[in-house]
Amino acid sequence: MAPMRGERGGSPARGVRASLPLPRRLIRQIARHVASSGRSLRRLEVSGRVIDNFDDIEGASDDSDMETSQPAVACGGNAGNLPPADNDDDLTSLSWLQDKNLLRGINLTKSDIEDTKTMGSQIILKTESKTPPPVVRPPSPPRTPVKAPPSPPAVTHTKPPYSFSCLIFMAIEAAPARALPVKEIYAWIIKHFPYFKHAPQGWKNSVRHNLSLNKCFHKVAAAPGLGKGSLWTVDPQHRASLIQAFGRQPAPTPAGAAEPSGGKNSPDPTLFPYLARRLAAEPGADEYLAAATVLAMKYGPSVLEQLPPAASLVISRCTRDEHSYSGGGGEERRTAEALLHLAGLPPSPALAPS
DNA sequence: ACACGTCTAAACAATG
DNA sequence: GCATTGTTTAGACGTG
Numbered sequence: 001m002a003p004m005r006g007e008r009g010g011s012p013a014r015g016v017r018a019s020l021p022l023p024r025r026l027i028r029q030i031a032r033h034v035a036s037s038g039r040s041l042r043r044l045e046v047s048g049r050v051i052d053n054f055d056d057i058e059g060a061s062d063d064s065d066m067e068t069s070q071p072a073v074a075c076g077g078n079a080g081n082l083p084p085a086d087n088d089d090d091l092t093s094l095s096w097l098q099d100k101n102l103l104r105g106i107n108l109t110k111s112d113i114e115d116t117k118t119m120g121s122q123i124i125l126k127t128e129s130k131t132p133p134p135v136v137r138p139p140s141p142p143r144t145p146v147k148a149p150p151s152p153p154a155v156t157h158t159k160p161p162y163s164f165s166c167l168i169f170m171a172i173e174a175a176p177a178r179a180l181p182v183k184e185i186y187a188w189i190i191k192h193f194p195y196f197k198h199a200p201q202g203w204k205n206s207v208r209h210n211l212s213l214n215k216c217f218h219k220v221a222a223a224p225g226l227g228k229g230s231l232w233t234v235d236p237q238h239r240a241s242l243i244q245a246f247g248r249q250p251a252p253t254p255a256g257a258a259e260p261s262g263g264k265n266s267p268d269p270t271l272f273p274y275l276a277r278r279l280a281a282e283p284g285a286d287e288y289l290a291a292a293t294v295l296a297m298k299y300g301p302s303v304l305e306q307l308p309p310a311a312s313l314v315i316s317r318c319t320r321d322e323h324s325y326s327g328g329g330g331e332e333r334r335t336a337e338a339l340l341h342l343a344g345l346p347p348s349p350a351l352a353p354s
Numbered sequence: 355a356c357a358c359g360t361c362t363a364a365a366c367a368a369t370g
Numbered sequence: 371g372c373a374t375t376g377t378t379t380a381g382a383c384g385t386g
Contacts, residue, residue, distance in 0.1 A: 228370045
Protein backbone atom coordinates (compact mmCIF):
# COMPACT_ATOMS: atom_id res chain seq x y z
CA MET A 1 0.00 0.00 0.00
CA ALA A 2 1.25 3.40 -0.81
CA PRO A 3 2.10 5.68 2.02
CA MET A 4 -0.74 7.80 3.28
CA ARG A 5 -0.95 10.95 1.36
CA GLY A 6 -1.49 14.33 2.76
CA GLU A 7 0.96 14.46 5.56
CA ARG A 8 3.10 17.02 3.94
CA GLY A 9 3.46 19.34 1.06
CA GLY A 10 0.49 21.63 1.15
CA SER A 11 -1.13 24.32 3.11
CA PRO A 12 -4.30 24.17 5.12
CA ALA A 13 -7.32 25.89 3.77
CA ARG A 14 -7.76 29.32 5.22
CA GLY A 15 -10.22 29.44 8.05
CA VAL A 16 -10.48 25.74 8.50
CA ARG A 17 -9.50 25.17 12.06
CA ALA A 18 -8.99 21.50 12.00
CA SER A 19 -7.11 19.61 9.42
CA LEU A 20 -9.26 18.37 6.62
CA PRO A 21 -9.29 14.68 6.12
CA LEU A 22 -11.91 15.14 3.44
CA PRO A 23 -11.71 16.72 0.03
CA ARG A 24 -13.27 20.13 0.19
CA ARG A 25 -15.29 19.42 -2.88
CA LEU A 26 -16.83 16.48 -1.13
CA ILE A 27 -17.51 18.55 1.94
CA ARG A 28 -19.21 21.12 -0.21
CA GLN A 29 -21.29 18.43 -1.81
CA ILE A 30 -22.40 17.26 1.56
CA ALA A 31 -23.02 20.80 2.73
CA ARG A 32 -25.08 21.59 -0.34
CA HIS A 33 -27.07 18.49 0.05
CA VAL A 34 -27.76 19.20 3.66
CA ALA A 35 -28.73 22.74 2.72
CA SER A 36 -31.07 21.45 0.07
CA SER A 37 -32.82 19.47 2.73
CA GLY A 38 -33.51 22.64 4.66
CA ARG A 39 -30.76 22.29 7.17
CA SER A 40 -27.47 23.94 7.65
CA LEU A 41 -24.33 21.95 8.05
CA ARG A 42 -22.33 23.35 10.87
CA ARG A 43 -20.06 20.62 11.90
CA LEU A 44 -18.46 17.65 10.32
CA GLU A 45 -16.40 15.16 12.16
CA VAL A 46 -14.33 12.43 10.70
CA SER A 47 -12.54 10.28 13.18
CA GLY A 48 -12.76 12.96 15.78
CA ARG A 49 -11.45 15.71 13.56
CA VAL A 50 -13.80 18.58 13.54
CA ILE A 51 -14.48 20.67 10.51
CA ASP A 52 -16.70 23.49 11.54
CA ASN A 53 -16.15 26.43 9.26
CA PHE A 54 -18.07 25.65 6.16
CA ASP A 55 -18.41 29.20 5.02
CA ASP A 56 -14.75 29.25 4.22
CA ILE A 57 -14.96 25.94 2.57
CA GLU A 58 -17.86 27.13 0.49
CA GLY A 59 -15.76 30.03 -0.65
CA ALA A 60 -12.81 27.94 -1.63
CA SER A 61 -11.92 27.34 -5.20
CA ASP A 62 -12.91 24.12 -6.80
CA ASP A 63 -9.65 23.96 -8.63
CA SER A 64 -7.71 23.78 -5.45
CA ASP A 65 -9.55 20.70 -4.50
CA MET A 66 -8.14 17.31 -4.16
CA GLU A 67 -7.51 15.45 -7.29
CA THR A 68 -7.62 11.77 -6.99
CA SER A 69 -3.89 11.60 -7.30
CA GLN A 70 -2.99 14.54 -5.12
CA PRO A 71 -3.81 15.52 -1.61
CA ALA A 72 -6.17 18.43 -1.57
CA VAL A 73 -5.34 19.77 1.78
CA ALA A 74 -2.29 19.34 3.84
CA CYS A 75 -3.28 18.07 7.16
CA GLY A 76 -2.44 20.37 9.98
CA GLY A 77 -2.36 19.70 13.65
CA ASN A 78 0.20 17.20 14.61
CA ALA A 79 0.06 15.46 11.32
CA GLY A 80 2.85 17.52 9.88
CA ASN A 81 5.23 16.25 12.47
CA LEU A 82 4.45 12.69 11.90
CA PRO A 83 6.67 10.45 9.91
CA PRO A 84 5.20 9.04 6.76
CA ALA A 85 2.85 6.25 7.51
CA ASP A 86 4.39 3.00 6.58
CA ASN A 87 2.64 0.06 5.18
CA ASP A 88 0.79 -2.47 7.18
CA ASP A 89 1.71 -0.99 10.47
CA ASP A 90 -0.81 1.69 9.98
CA LEU A 91 -3.54 -0.19 8.33
CA THR A 92 -6.80 -0.01 10.05
CA SER A 93 -10.37 -0.34 9.07
CA LEU A 94 -10.29 3.10 7.60
CA SER A 95 -7.43 2.06 5.45
CA TRP A 96 -9.54 -0.80 4.37
CA LEU A 97 -12.27 1.60 3.42
CA GLN A 98 -9.79 3.35 1.26
CA ASP A 99 -8.82 0.05 -0.19
CA LYS A 100 -12.44 -0.59 -0.87
CA ASN A 101 -12.61 2.76 -2.56
CA LEU A 102 -15.23 4.07 -0.22
CA LEU A 103 -12.95 6.58 1.36
CA ARG A 104 -10.63 6.79 -1.53
CA GLY A 105 -9.84 10.40 -2.01
CA ILE A 106 -10.09 11.10 1.66
CA ASN A 107 -6.74 11.81 3.13
CA LEU A 108 -6.25 10.20 6.46
CA THR A 109 -3.43 11.42 8.56
CA LYS A 110 -1.57 9.15 10.85
CA SER A 111 -3.37 10.73 13.75
CA ASP A 112 -6.64 9.95 12.01
CA ILE A 113 -5.55 6.41 11.82
CA GLU A 114 -4.53 6.41 15.43
CA ASP A 115 -7.83 7.90 16.40
CA THR A 116 -9.68 5.18 14.64
CA LYS A 117 -7.73 2.61 16.52
CA THR A 118 -8.91 3.87 19.85
CA MET A 119 -12.27 5.38 19.34
CA GLY A 120 -13.34 3.88 16.11
CA SER A 121 -13.93 5.79 12.95
CA GLN A 122 -16.51 8.47 13.26
CA ILE A 123 -18.22 10.14 10.41
CA ILE A 124 -20.59 12.60 11.92
CA LEU A 125 -22.59 15.33 10.34
CA LYS A 126 -24.11 17.89 12.62
CA THR A 127 -26.77 20.17 11.31
CA GLU A 128 -28.97 22.78 12.79
CA SER A 129 -32.03 20.70 12.34
CA LYS A 130 -34.02 20.19 15.50
CA THR A 131 -34.13 16.55 14.76
CA PRO A 132 -30.57 15.71 13.95
CA PRO A 133 -29.90 12.76 11.73
CA PRO A 134 -28.93 9.51 13.33
CA VAL A 135 -25.37 9.59 14.36
CA VAL A 136 -23.07 6.66 14.10
CA ARG A 137 -20.92 6.67 17.16
CA PRO A 138 -18.94 4.19 19.10
CA PRO A 139 -20.66 3.32 22.29
CA SER A 140 -18.40 4.63 24.94
CA PRO A 141 -15.13 6.40 24.35
CA PRO A 142 -15.01 10.14 24.94
CA ARG A 143 -14.47 12.52 22.11
CA THR A 144 -10.87 13.03 21.21
CA PRO A 145 -9.90 16.67 20.88
CA VAL A 146 -8.54 17.74 17.55
CA LYS A 147 -5.04 18.01 18.88
CA ALA A 148 -5.13 14.80 20.79
CA PRO A 149 -1.79 13.04 20.89
CA PRO A 150 -1.42 9.71 19.19
CA SER A 151 -2.92 6.88 21.10
CA PRO A 152 -0.76 4.56 23.10
CA PRO A 153 0.13 1.32 21.40
CA ALA A 154 -1.42 -0.63 24.21
CA VAL A 155 -4.80 0.58 23.09
CA THR A 156 -4.20 0.42 19.40
CA HIS A 157 -3.37 -3.26 19.36
CA THR A 158 -6.19 -4.71 21.32
CA LYS A 159 -7.49 -8.05 20.35
CA PRO A 160 -10.51 -7.81 18.10
CA PRO A 161 -13.70 -9.19 19.59
CA TYR A 162 -14.27 -11.56 16.74
CA SER A 163 -13.76 -15.24 16.60
CA PHE A 164 -11.23 -16.72 14.28
CA SER A 165 -13.98 -18.19 12.19
CA CYS A 166 -15.42 -14.72 11.71
CA LEU A 167 -12.06 -13.32 10.82
CA ILE A 168 -11.43 -16.09 8.35
CA PHE A 169 -14.89 -15.67 6.93
CA MET A 170 -14.40 -11.97 6.40
CA ALA A 171 -10.99 -12.49 4.90
CA ILE A 172 -12.29 -14.99 2.40
CA GLU A 173 -15.36 -12.97 1.59
CA ALA A 174 -13.24 -9.92 1.03
CA ALA A 175 -11.25 -11.71 -1.61
CA PRO A 176 -12.44 -11.12 -5.14
CA ALA A 177 -12.47 -14.83 -5.82
CA ARG A 178 -13.86 -15.66 -2.39
CA ALA A 179 -10.97 -18.01 -1.94
CA LEU A 180 -7.67 -17.50 -0.22
CA PRO A 181 -4.64 -19.52 0.71
CA VAL A 182 -3.78 -19.66 4.36
CA LYS A 183 -1.01 -17.20 3.93
CA GLU A 184 -3.34 -14.62 2.46
CA ILE A 185 -5.78 -15.18 5.29
CA TYR A 186 -2.99 -14.43 7.72
CA ALA A 187 -2.13 -11.33 5.77
CA TRP A 188 -5.69 -10.11 5.67
CA ILE A 189 -6.12 -10.54 9.38
CA ILE A 190 -2.88 -8.79 10.16
CA LYS A 191 -3.68 -6.05 7.75
CA HIS A 192 -7.03 -5.26 9.24
CA PHE A 193 -6.34 -6.20 12.81
CA PRO A 194 -2.85 -5.00 13.61
CA TYR A 195 -3.10 -6.70 16.96
CA PHE A 196 -2.10 -9.90 15.26
CA LYS A 197 1.05 -8.43 13.87
CA HIS A 198 2.67 -8.77 17.25
CA ALA A 199 0.41 -11.39 18.71
CA PRO A 200 1.91 -14.67 19.86
CA GLN A 201 2.39 -17.10 17.01
CA GLY A 202 -0.31 -19.39 18.28
CA TRP A 203 -2.98 -17.47 16.50
CA LYS A 204 -1.88 -18.83 13.15
CA ASN A 205 -2.22 -22.27 14.53
CA SER A 206 -5.70 -21.31 15.60
CA VAL A 207 -6.50 -20.11 12.12
CA ARG A 208 -5.38 -23.36 10.61
CA HIS A 209 -7.15 -25.26 13.31
CA ASN A 210 -10.31 -23.39 12.47
CA LEU A 211 -9.97 -23.98 8.78
CA SER A 212 -9.49 -27.67 9.29
CA LEU A 213 -12.04 -28.19 11.98
CA ASN A 214 -14.75 -25.79 11.01
CA LYS A 215 -17.10 -27.30 8.48
CA CYS A 216 -17.84 -23.84 7.20
CA PHE A 217 -14.52 -23.76 5.42
CA HIS A 218 -13.58 -25.96 2.55
CA LYS A 219 -10.32 -26.64 0.86
CA VAL A 220 -10.29 -26.41 -2.89
CA ALA A 221 -7.72 -27.40 -5.42
CA ALA A 222 -4.64 -25.30 -5.29
CA ALA A 223 -4.22 -22.77 -8.01
CA PRO A 224 -1.29 -23.29 -10.34
CA GLY A 225 1.73 -21.48 -9.07
CA LEU A 226 0.31 -21.16 -5.64
CA GLY A 227 2.99 -23.36 -4.19
CA LYS A 228 2.31 -25.29 -1.07
CA GLY A 229 -1.13 -25.28 0.38
CA SER A 230 -4.62 -24.94 -0.92
CA LEU A 231 -7.22 -22.32 -1.41
CA TRP A 232 -9.84 -22.06 1.26
CA THR A 233 -13.41 -21.08 0.64
CA VAL A 234 -16.55 -20.62 2.63
CA ASP A 235 -19.11 -23.33 2.27
CA PRO A 236 -22.19 -21.53 0.99
CA GLN A 237 -24.41 -23.76 3.03
CA HIS A 238 -22.69 -22.64 6.18
CA ARG A 239 -22.63 -18.96 5.43
CA ALA A 240 -25.71 -18.34 7.50
CA SER A 241 -24.10 -19.77 10.58
CA LEU A 242 -21.02 -17.69 10.01
CA ILE A 243 -23.16 -14.64 9.60
CA GLN A 244 -24.86 -15.42 12.84
CA ALA A 245 -21.54 -15.84 14.50
CA PHE A 246 -20.48 -12.55 13.05
CA GLY A 247 -23.49 -10.76 14.38
CA ARG A 248 -23.66 -12.63 17.63
CA GLN A 249 -27.35 -12.86 17.07
CA PRO A 250 -29.54 -15.05 14.99
CA ALA A 251 -30.09 -13.76 11.53
CA PRO A 252 -33.75 -12.94 11.30
CA THR A 253 -35.43 -14.96 8.66
CA PRO A 254 -38.70 -13.34 7.71
CA ALA A 255 -41.23 -15.72 6.37
CA GLY A 256 -40.19 -17.00 3.05
CA ALA A 257 -37.23 -14.70 2.90
CA ALA A 258 -34.10 -16.56 3.48
CA GLU A 259 -34.04 -20.12 2.91
CA PRO A 260 -32.22 -22.55 0.96
CA SER A 261 -34.93 -23.88 -1.23
CA GLY A 262 -33.74 -21.52 -3.88
CA GLY A 263 -30.18 -22.33 -3.06
CA LYS A 264 -29.55 -18.91 -1.58
CA ASN A 265 -28.90 -18.10 1.98
CA SER A 266 -29.78 -14.46 2.21
CA PRO A 267 -28.95 -12.80 5.49
CA ASP A 268 -31.08 -9.89 6.48
CA PRO A 269 -29.65 -7.04 4.41
CA THR A 270 -30.51 -4.59 7.13
CA LEU A 271 -28.35 -6.35 9.64
CA PHE A 272 -25.72 -7.69 7.31
CA PRO A 273 -25.69 -5.51 4.25
CA TYR A 274 -22.16 -6.38 3.27
CA LEU A 275 -22.71 -10.06 3.38
CA ALA A 276 -26.15 -9.79 1.93
CA ARG A 277 -24.91 -7.86 -1.04
CA ARG A 278 -21.91 -10.06 -1.43
CA LEU A 279 -24.01 -13.16 -1.43
CA ALA A 280 -26.48 -11.63 -3.78
CA ALA A 281 -23.59 -10.62 -6.00
CA GLU A 282 -25.18 -7.29 -6.53
CA PRO A 283 -22.72 -5.13 -8.37
CA GLY A 284 -21.50 -1.81 -7.26
CA ALA A 285 -22.31 -1.77 -3.60
CA ASP A 286 -19.08 -3.05 -2.22
CA GLU A 287 -17.94 0.32 -1.03
CA TYR A 288 -20.90 1.00 1.14
CA LEU A 289 -21.13 -2.56 2.23
CA ALA A 290 -17.53 -2.60 3.22
CA ALA A 291 -18.18 0.49 5.26
CA ALA A 292 -21.18 -1.08 6.87
CA THR A 293 -19.19 -4.12 7.74
CA VAL A 294 -16.48 -2.01 9.22
CA LEU A 295 -19.03 -0.16 11.26
CA ALA A 296 -20.44 -3.41 12.48
CA MET A 297 -17.00 -4.63 13.32
CA LYS A 298 -16.10 -1.45 15.12
CA TYR A 299 -19.25 -0.78 17.02
CA GLY A 300 -21.07 -4.04 16.94
CA PRO A 301 -23.84 -5.23 14.68
CA SER A 302 -26.43 -3.06 16.36
CA VAL A 303 -25.00 -0.06 14.60
CA LEU A 304 -26.32 -1.43 11.36
CA GLU A 305 -29.81 -0.92 12.62
CA GLN A 306 -29.11 2.78 12.42
CA LEU A 307 -28.30 2.59 8.77
CA PRO A 308 -30.90 2.68 6.09
CA PRO A 309 -31.92 -0.68 4.70
CA ALA A 310 -29.56 -1.92 2.10
CA ALA A 311 -32.38 -2.18 -0.35
CA SER A 312 -32.85 1.58 -0.25
CA LEU A 313 -29.25 2.42 -0.81
CA VAL A 314 -28.15 4.16 -3.94
CA ILE A 315 -24.44 3.87 -4.04
CA SER A 316 -23.43 2.72 -7.43
CA ARG A 317 -25.02 0.42 -9.86
CA CYS A 318 -22.53 0.37 -12.64
CA THR A 319 -19.62 -1.74 -11.68
CA ARG A 320 -17.07 -1.25 -14.37
CA ASP A 321 -17.23 2.50 -14.66
CA GLU A 322 -17.50 3.16 -11.03
CA HIS A 323 -14.66 0.97 -10.05
CA SER A 324 -12.36 2.96 -12.21
CA TYR A 325 -10.32 4.74 -9.62
CA SER A 326 -9.22 7.42 -11.95
CA GLY A 327 -12.67 8.21 -13.19
CA GLY A 328 -13.88 11.76 -12.91
CA GLY A 329 -16.02 12.30 -9.87
CA GLY A 330 -17.28 8.79 -9.39
CA GLU A 331 -15.26 8.21 -6.30
CA GLU A 332 -16.32 11.36 -4.64
CA ARG A 333 -19.91 10.81 -5.50
CA ARG A 334 -19.80 7.36 -4.05
CA THR A 335 -18.03 8.63 -1.03
CA ALA A 336 -20.47 11.45 -0.62
CA GLU A 337 -23.41 9.13 -0.94
CA ALA A 338 -21.91 6.68 1.46
CA LEU A 339 -21.16 9.38 3.97
CA LEU A 340 -24.65 10.75 3.61
CA HIS A 341 -26.05 7.37 4.24
CA LEU A 342 -23.77 6.83 7.15
CA ALA A 343 -24.96 10.12 8.52
CA GLY A 344 -28.54 9.10 8.07
CA LEU A 345 -29.24 11.52 5.27
CA PRO A 346 -31.11 10.62 2.12
CA PRO A 347 -29.16 10.35 -1.08
CA SER A 348 -28.84 13.59 -2.91
CA PRO A 349 -30.27 13.85 -6.40
CA ALA A 350 -27.32 16.07 -7.18
CA LEU A 351 -25.03 13.17 -6.48
CA ALA A 352 -26.92 10.70 -8.56
CA PRO A 353 -25.16 9.33 -11.60
CA SER A 354 -25.90 11.36 -14.67
C1' DA B 355 -24.51 -29.67 35.55
C1' DC B 356 -24.41 -29.81 30.90
C1' DA B 357 -23.76 -28.82 25.99
C1' DC B 358 -21.76 -25.95 22.95
C1' DG B 359 -18.61 -22.80 20.85
C1' DT B 360 -14.23 -20.92 21.10
C1' DC B 361 -9.41 -20.43 22.07
C1' DT B 362 -4.91 -22.19 22.93
C1' DA B 363 -1.35 -25.44 22.79
C1' DA B 364 0.79 -29.32 21.15
C1' DA B 365 2.06 -33.22 18.30
C1' DC B 366 2.47 -35.11 13.99
C1' DA B 367 2.46 -35.92 8.92
C1' DA B 368 2.74 -34.11 4.34
C1' DT B 369 4.63 -30.98 1.25
C1' DG B 370 7.62 -27.52 -1.22
C1' DG C 371 16.80 -30.07 7.03
C1' DC C 372 13.68 -26.50 7.31
C1' DA C 373 9.45 -23.90 7.06
C1' DT C 374 4.85 -24.11 5.99
C1' DT C 375 0.52 -26.31 5.72
C1' DG C 376 -3.02 -29.34 7.32
C1' DT C 377 -4.97 -32.57 10.75
C1' DT C 378 -5.97 -34.14 15.15
C1' DT C 379 -6.28 -34.22 20.11
C1' DA C 380 -6.72 -32.21 24.56
C1' DG C 381 -7.73 -28.92 28.02
C1' DA C 382 -9.52 -24.49 29.60
C1' DC C 383 -12.89 -20.98 29.48
C1' DG C 384 -17.31 -18.48 28.81
C1' DT C 385 -22.11 -18.63 27.81
C1' DG C 386 -26.87 -20.11 27.58
